[in-house]
Amino acid sequence: MTQNLKPDSAFSSTQLVAFIYKWRRPIQLLTGIAFVLSVIFSSPFFITPKYLSTVILFPTSSNSISKALLTERVDAKQDILQFGEDEQVEQMLQILSSNRIRDRIVEKYDLFGHYNIRTDERYRYTKLYREYESNIKFRRTEYMGVKISVMDKDAEYAANIANDIADLLDSTKSEMQHERARKALEIVENQYLTLRDQVQKMEDSLTVLRHFGVHDYETQAEMMNQQLAIEIARGNYEGVKALEKKMEMLSTYGGPYVSLRDQLEHEKKQLSQIKAKYEEAKVDAQEVLPQKFVVSRAYQAEKKSYPVRWLIVLIASLGTFFLTIVIILIIDNIEQFRDEKKKLNGSSHRSNRSKLTTKGEEPATTMNPEQTKLQSSAMQAQPVKETTQKADKKENIKQKSRLVLSKSQNKMENYFSNLNLLKLVIKWKFHLLVILALAFIAGAVFSGPTFIKPKYKSVAIVYPSNIAPYSDESETEQMLQWFNSQDIKDSIIALFELDKNWGIDKDYKYYYSTMMYLYGKNIKVSKTMYESVMIEVTDYDNQRACAIANTLIELYNRKIRRIHRDKYKEVVDAYQHMLSWKLHKIDSVENALLQIRTEFGIVDYNNQTKEVARGFLRTVDGAGNANINTKEVARLKENIERYGGEYMITNGRLYDLMDEYALLSKEYDIAKKEYEKEFSYTNVVSAPYPADKKSSPIRWLIVFISVVATFLVALFFISLLENHKLREELKKAL
Incomplete structure (x- = not known):
């Protein structure tokens, strides 16, 4: 059987231009429609324009007013006119991102109403904070400054919010410092x-x-x-x-x-x-004392910054242009595939008919005496001829099997080309749709609250204070060690009865190992890029998650205070003994x-x-x-x-x-x-709060992964099945 299938060849630039020219009318039409629609849908009627206002700040180097003004300074870093360095920039960024400033801005400008978020919604705070973070951003500039960027549909709102955030930096940082300073006082x-x-x-x-x-x-x-x-x-x-x-x-x-x-x-x-x-x-x-140098304050923008209409129109037009070409290529290849299939079916029909005709038209002949003699002599030579034919037949069978395997491998390789994969998907489309629908439903059902209990996350961000670093450790690294100490973990487990919460029986053989594993999975303490410490607590109860985060901070303060007191108690007792002895001598x-x-x-x-x-x-x-x-x-x-x-x-x-x-x-x-002394050993930048929306499981991600994984596995088994069929067809054909 002859085959007319040609291997896929890559486009040259001339062929691509010719192809585009051939299909120029639908390409021009669809690109033009995309251009018009992008112009329309990027207009203010569909996308609310937003205005950008920015403030540029530099941090100061000094934190203590008394050291900067009342004492003799030997360190240039205490100069009140000195600009801050990396550490001060990172601290400023962390404070600007704190919930203290965010909550004040939300309250002052009624951002619930401004962002059209109903106060009775279930996930109102999640939506509000997401909108806040998308419109208000803080970043470090290349000149060691801090840039506050605020986007809003009202230009005056944007400028006022940016300036107020800059002003709130002083009061927020002063509040944090005054909490410590009042204790010291x-x-x-x-x-x-x-x-x-x-x-x-x-x-x-x-x-x-x-x-x-x-x-x-x-x-x-x-x-x-x-x-x-x-x-x-x-x-x-x-x-x-x-x-x-x-x-x-x-x-x-x-x-x-x-x-x-x-x-x-x-x-x-x-x-x-x-x-x-x-x-x-x-x-x-x-x-x-002001904690910043204001380089430039925000002003009311005259021109919108979002959306950038020309960019939207350009991307939409180019995207439609290339997508149209890809779709036309796919359609054209599918049509070619169908034509080739029809030709193959037609040629096989003609071959079968010719075989039937040959078998049916064999003439019946009669043999004369001379022919009978020749036949008898031929029959005598037949054993030698049959031996030769058997050897040839074995060789032909080997060649056919090698040919079947070679063609099968070539076909299998073709399955994994883009076009043949598409053909395979189209051929099995109904089966795949049913399988993917079942995977989608199963993923949606088994990721629901009935099977996976939802968890809520509370986050706190703190800076260490009043602790001296040991050896080469920084104060932040030392704080991480204290938070991960065993007695704090045991106290949290005992106070909140986490073994009952996590369903671990105290009589279980591996009770403690399991509790430590679940503790590390649900309570994480890590170092941020701004040299602060982030506490993340996930729990089935949002109130308990918040309480655990607050209790962690309190236990940390108690532990440091207890350790300091134990050490200084030894010193106090030693000095008391020496003073008594000296007084007796006097x-x-x-x-x-x-x-x-x-x-x-x-x-x-x-x-x-x-x-x-x-x-x-x-x-x-x-x-x-x-x-x-x-x-x-x-x-x-x-x-x-x-x-x-x-x-x-x-x-x-x-x-x-x-x-x-x-x-x-x-x-x-x-x-x-x-x-x-009754010092606090933390500066709380962002206090934890009860989350109003679950953090896990992420249902859409579970469903998406389930569908994609099912599709790939199904495609793999379909390719194996197709390869098996192909081998059988080639064997029959040969």
Whole structure:
């Protein structure tokens, strides 16, 4: 059987031009119709025009007002006139995308009504946020700035919304910072007021000591010793007794006076430092400094930016032009296929008829004697001829099988060309339609709430704060580690009874492994491109998903606070122990000095030594030289000689201990402040909210994948079936 099928040949440019010229009229007609329709349907009557307004901002480099204005700056990044860098740009983009700004804009401009979204709709917030994100965009410029783009059907609305978003940046960022600053102010204010009360009490105690005649211990001791030596030299025993009484009073209250005075001096220094911090915290908590440089503000656009009619018309016309050519090519190829099929059917008919005619017209002949002899001789040679024919027949069968296989393979390859695939689909179109319809229905049914329970997603975006990074980790990476800690996971599972929610029995052999797998699948904490942390929680209940996200943030704050307190509790306890020990040492040294002062009369070693030397050597000027109390001078001289060194060592030791005590007290106050502080360790950029629309399953995607997969599998089995039929036909034909 002969075949007239020709292999597909690719178009050359000349053939393509000739083809287009041949079908020029339908191509021109359809392209013209597409042009007219695109002009009509891109008009304001069908597509509402939108106007674009933009604002360009630069972030500032400084965040703290007090560090920028009230303290001595050594870092250029704290300069209030310095432009921000990458980190500040990323933070600005994240804050602009926050729900705080979005909710204020929605409320101020009534975007529900402006976008024609009914407030009683089931998915009103999903539609609103989708419309908001499609019309309001934020991006980084190539010059390290931030561009706010707002599109709206009202040009004035677009400009006002863009400018208001830029203005809300300051208030939103200030609110976030003030939440922290107010906590810091409370802590510093408590420390400041407590220390101020302590200073006041010390001053009151010094006032009481002054009533006992102790005003300046060192000066008074020096003057009394000088006067005592003079009175002794004069022999004025009444004056000596009066001075000794005053010196006894001075020795009794001098030590406490010196301790209080030195401690008061130290506490006043601390009070001055804490007061400066208090003023800084007060400024940070109450004042607002602009957080941006506005390069260009939005203005009311005069010309619409959307839709771009010429672009719509161009794309529609070109698309129709090329689509028309493709459709005409397909139709033309189908027609050629039908013509070739008819020719093949006609040639096979003619071949069958010729075979029938040949068989029916064989003449019946009679043999004469000569022919009989020839036939008998031919029959004798027949065995040799039959052997040769059998060998030829086997060879022919092998060649036919190879030919069938070759033609079958060629046909199979042709099935996977574009045209032959299309022919295959058209041939089996009814079967495919039924199969695809069943796949569509099955996908729609089995992706419904009856079979797949819908889940809702709540998202929160936070920045870390008040945590110091460990090793080479950034604060964001450290925050991710804390969120993924095992105790937070266990707390979330216990608080919300997630095992019951997920249907996992506690007696199940792999209970914990399954819970951790489902936790990681439904609760995800990841790092965003702006160095913030995104918390995504999916659950069957939208309220529970939102509550889990909020609880995660709260548990994170508690965990960091607990860890910090545990560490600082160790420091506070250590300093308390050291302070108690130092105070005990100071009391011991004070008692030793008090004994030396009262029993041996050594109050001021340096001055007393000078005066005793003058009395002993009788170098006192004036008439008192003859009236020197040599007995008292000798007694004091003996006491100084015996106990003077001990007094000097003990007195020096007392001052050293007091300095050490003051230093420890300062460190103790810092540790206690860190231990008692109630800081928050997150800045919430976008708080979670209960979703009004499910996030999974995505039914249209499930149905689409089901239909496409079914189509491909069905096409594969159809091609196998067609290949089998083709082999059978070729075997019969050969």
